[in-house]
Amino acid sequence: MNFFVRNILLLHLLALALAFSWIHGGTRPDLLLPVIPWLTAFVLEHLLVFPQAKSTETLMEARSRIWRALVRDPLLYLTLILTVLLVIPLFNVAGAPVLDAATGQWRNPTPPYPGLPSCVKAAEHAVLLLWFPPVLVAALAAKHGLLKAGKRLLLEGLCWNGAALAVLGFAQLASGAKSVFWGTQEFAYFFSTFGYPNFAGAFFTLLFALSAGLWFGRASVNLIGTSAGSGTRLEDDTSVFERHYLLLAVLLNLGGAIASLSRAAILLCAVVCVVFGGYMVAGAWQKTEGGGRAKLIAAIIITLFVGALSFTVFAPPALKTEFTSITPSAVVERVSGRAQYHARVAREIFNDHPVFGVGGWGYPHYLTQYLTPEDVKSMQIDGGANVHNDALQFLAEQGAVGFGLLVACALALAVPLLVHAVRFCLMMAKADAEATPPAKPAWLYRLPPAVVAVFVGTAATVCHSLGDLPFRDPAILLVWVLAFACASGFLPAIRKS
Numbered sequence: 001m002n003f004f005v006r007n008i009l010l011l012h013l014l015a016l017a018l019a020f021s022w023i024h025g026g027t028r029p030d031l032l033l034p035v036i037p038w039l040t041a042f043v044l045e046h047l048l049v050f051p052q053a054k055s056t057e058t059l060m061e062a063r064s065r066i067w068r069a070l071v072r073d074p075l076l077y078l079t080l081i082l083t084v085l086l087v088i089p090l091f092n093v094a095g096a097p098v099l100d101a102a103t104g105q106w107r108n109p110t111p112p113y114p115g116l117p118s119c120v121k122a123a124e125h126a127v128l129l130l131w132f133p134p135v136l137v138a139a140l141a142a143k144h145g146l147l148k149a150g151k152r153l154l155l156e157g158l159c160w161n162g163a164a165l166a167v168l169g170f171a172q173l174a175s176g177a178k179s180v181f182w183g184t185q186e187f188a189y190f191f192s193t194f195g196y197p198n199f200a201g202a203f204f205t206l207l208f209a210l211s212a213g214l215w216f217g218r219a220s221v222n223l224i225g226t227s228a229g230s231g232t233r234l235e236d237d238t239s240v241f242e243r244h245y246l247l248l249a250v251l252l253n254l255g256g257a258i259a260s261l262s263r264a265a266i267l268l269c270a271v272v273c274v275v276f277g278g279y280m281v282a283g284a285w286q287k288t289e290g291g292g293r294a295k296l297i298a299a300i301i302i303t304l305f306v307g308a309l310s311f312t313v314f315a316p317p318a319l320k321t322e323f324t325s326i327t328p329s330a331v332v333e334r335v336s337g338r339a340q341y342h343a344r345v346a347r348e349i350f351n352d353h354p355v356f357g358v359g360g361w362g363y364p365h366y367l368t369q370y371l372t373p374e375d376v377k378s379m380q381i382d383g384g385a386n387v388h389n390d391a392l393q394f395l396a397e398q399g400a401v402g403f404g405l406l407v408a409c410a411l412a413l414a415v416p417l418l419v420h421a422v423r424f425c426l427m428m429a430k431a432d433a434e435a436t437p438p439a440k441p442a443w444l445y446r447l448p449p450a451v452v453a454v455f456v457g458t459a460a461t462v463c464h465s466l467g468d469l470p471f472r473d474p475a476i477l478l479v480w481v482l483a484f485a486c487a488s489g490f491l492p493a494i495r496k497s
Contacts, residue, residue, distance in 0.1 A: 213453020
């Protein structure tokens, strides 16, 4: 089997990720429409016809293995049900609410089939079909159609794609560009291909965490014994470049997250740095003695000093302003939604339409009728079409049924990975202790850093979604689900026996 046929599914998954992220960060449905459906169809076709085959099996045997795995995966049926649920409103359009001038009361039109999911405008609701079905098809394809090496390569490809996008962003900043790709549409602020800074921030923060995990997995093979099951095959004489080339992707993705000037991204990157830094330092500390620990302390001091000096001297005023505005009260206010009316309005819409919601992008159409006179005086214009809380907006627009299916899809990806990781840790705990045991707690340092990074990075995106809308950007959504789908590539298969 030639290289192209063997990797055609991997190449199309990368193409799908590149299309979402480079076409204005996935926020231009008019530009996505000619591309995404075709790429999704190709990914689905190659999953069923040209999956990656093991060296011990034929292509036909690989197909049979993939088909059996697919029909046993709950994610397949959740994807089908969710897709049907999103298609129905296209044929059950209710229209926008109307204010009766005589009575001053709002009248919400009844859809042709009141008991079924509906929407306000079919064209607006149809955008969701460019988000969720392609992303879930990609997750199924990566989970079942790629071998472990393919999953590892795909995750690394996503990290380098983020690095390339960060380079584009820096180039645009350096040239004084006023628009994405030096176009004519001006933005108050943008970074790389993302016209909304918080989208850029969430995207690069997630990829910063993932690339840090991949880099540490290679750099720490002989440091804290993390090579077991990681899929990393590095010899003692491996060059410094082979161990640390991924550090470039780490720095570029971190720089992209900070350059987005998203306060949530800056805060979450700091949290990721603390969590992963503590994880790395604790492991290295327990595996070194004397002079090694002195070098480690020196490295920590130098890193902190260089970081503080770089921020003080080189950070632009806009970044310093955003950084100083990050306070505990501001974080609590943003997450709770107390500062604005959006969270309250979304809850009221959900209470009035609890089963199927008001349809995709129905929130801005229903917003006005729930505003108080005080809310109208301070009505948000720029960015006011969103709740800035993904869970609340999906509840309002897709109802309990649609939101429940979205959560179920996420759990269908995360729970099997978590179970696999726990089983692997328990299996390793039963194994004989090595001559040089790994750092404590042993179960954590037996887990490949890339898997730890997946949990840390995806958790950061979930935290970001409590005060913004990262899951309403398909570029972020795709990387998020593919992180779960690819993480098993770093864990060994565990026989049931």
